Amino acid sequence: MQESKDAIILKDVVKSFRKRTIRGEYTTFKSELVRWLRGQRQSRDASLITALRGIDLTIPRGKTVGIIGRNGSGKSTLLKLITGIYTPTSGTLEINGRISALLDLGAGFHPDFSGRENILINGIILGMTRAEVRARMDEIIAFSELGEFIDEPVRTYSSGMYMRLAFAVATHVDPDILIIDEILAVGDEHFSKKSLAKMTEFKRQGKTIVLVTHDLSTVERWCDLAAWIDGGYVRRVGKPSEITTEYRQAISLAEAQSAAFTPPALTEGGGALPEVHAAVPEVEAAPPVRLTGLHLSTSEGGVERELSPEDRMEVLVDFTSEGTCEDVEFVVALKGADGQLLYGTSLRVEEPRQLPSSGRVRLVLERLSLLAGAYTLQVTARAAGGSATESRAFQVGATEPEQGVFRPAHRWVVESSSPSVASSQPTDVSPRLAGGGHR
């Protein structure tokens, strides 16, 4: 019975704050006196701030859900409601399972105590029992990679060490539901990889993860579902790639309209971003051309694994259109983790040709050339009267210690300038980074 239930069910949840608590003014004798002298013109209701205006959200068991939205749109308030730190002003909230919240790393750390002592207290604060912490102590210490520093007072730690220790404890609590607020990027490259692996493990164990982040590519890559909170409401819930695309469009639209980016909770109507219906084709509207499938494939199959810069990749786009489609244009955009366009091209620009009314377009990248990182490939089919967009995320892993974004086809040649050396032949020393790219 328990298994089939959703992990978190929110029904029409509203959360208001008294304004004084937001402005950080406390009731003191002086402020009360001043208010009384002024004849208490402020009524209690007028100073209410509504952060969440009515949230309906269901988070299924075992899914990873990303929550996105502007700063101040109510994401963190929502997490605090789910964790039970705040109680909703109205509405109901149902939680099924043990929750562990990583809202802040190192809650309750005491600077004068050693790492080991802090693990104990922090673990207990996060909801473990003494015995559980003791049992996992070695595992946590190993994960934190602090070595012999573990018995030094925490105040002597560097901020990176502090975060690593805190993260190690937080991820060793064994919850059913894990709530994460923007903390995956902890420590150096190596450690953040390790943290990601830990998260993957959580996912594989079928735990429910709720993640608040501004890193949209994380949402695209990681989450099964995305929820967009805007102006105190759930604006959209759905496939991560769709939600993030619309979110990005709404942001750029708002910037284009030079909408004031004021704190949403303080704005009339919740300060929602502009609607982007004009930019996003509705499914019912039946655009003249539709993308029925978008696949990325490599010589070794799909793109679930980490790709190598030398991999050959094919972009397969299935489309159907109504009637002839002389004016259909396929635009491919390759974007980095931050949404920056790395490469963009179009079929019509490069090879103008007559297209069938339905079929498949293949874009063959003989060599991926990209260095380690997260990327998104976006395909847009544009015709007069509408367009359709699909995107896929993929990841490239590091194989060589290189820097930058891409690896041009190259090879190294060393030539000696001294004629006395017997062999004055140029020496080719680089079979390693195979030029030409066909490996």
Added chain:
Amino acid sequence: MIRLVRELYQYRGLLLSLVQRELKARYRGSFLGFLWTFLNPTLHMLVYVLLFTVVMRQNIPNYPFFMFVGLLPWIWFSTSIGGGASAISDRRDLLTKVRFPAQVLPTTVVVTNLCNFVFSLPLMLGLGIAYGQWPTWHVVLFPAVLLVQLIFTLALTYILAAINVTFRDLQHIVGNLITLWFFASPVLYPFSTIQDENIRTLMTALNPMVTLMTSYQAMFYEHRLPEAGPLLVLAAVSVALLYGASSIFESRREEFAESI
């Protein structure tokens, strides 16, 4: 009240760890370390001894011992409500980040100071023995008196901690009132030095610490059983106060995370 106590029991692991940490943290980094648990009240006592045996002469036999008997539980009480008042408002880092019952925090303060009190008991007994006052069988009631004081202190601390979240002046008001309260309680002087019977009755009725202090002094210094009547009344009042304190606490706890 039952919910409050039940949650405390559920989170006893957390409470225990926090108390342990407070005890360790208090003197961490200091050269004499744990010895300060004994040194602090001793030095405190010596100041008053100097005042009352040299400057203002009092004719009380074994005066340092007499004063110590009252001073130790008083220190427990005053540090508890002094620290307990800001127990919740000072722990913003915990309350806004992790979910746990807020009453753990003021309870930690009271229990930590209770531990300090218990640890310094051997010092008090030792001082008594030095003056030739061996403890008698009357001390069997000590745990009962201790329990009454614990309930009373907890109740008061909960109320102060809950109100101080929104009304921060309270912690300063408490700090000053404690001094007044100290002199209104028979710690430095025997209660019997107040001649007027009516004033004595009034003080006992208004100040629960009178009953507690005289009870400790009866058991350890005068070697007799404390008066049962006032103690039983105080026990009942303390439980009632704790009941009231928990309802105040319960009604305000939702605000804690938002207001601090």
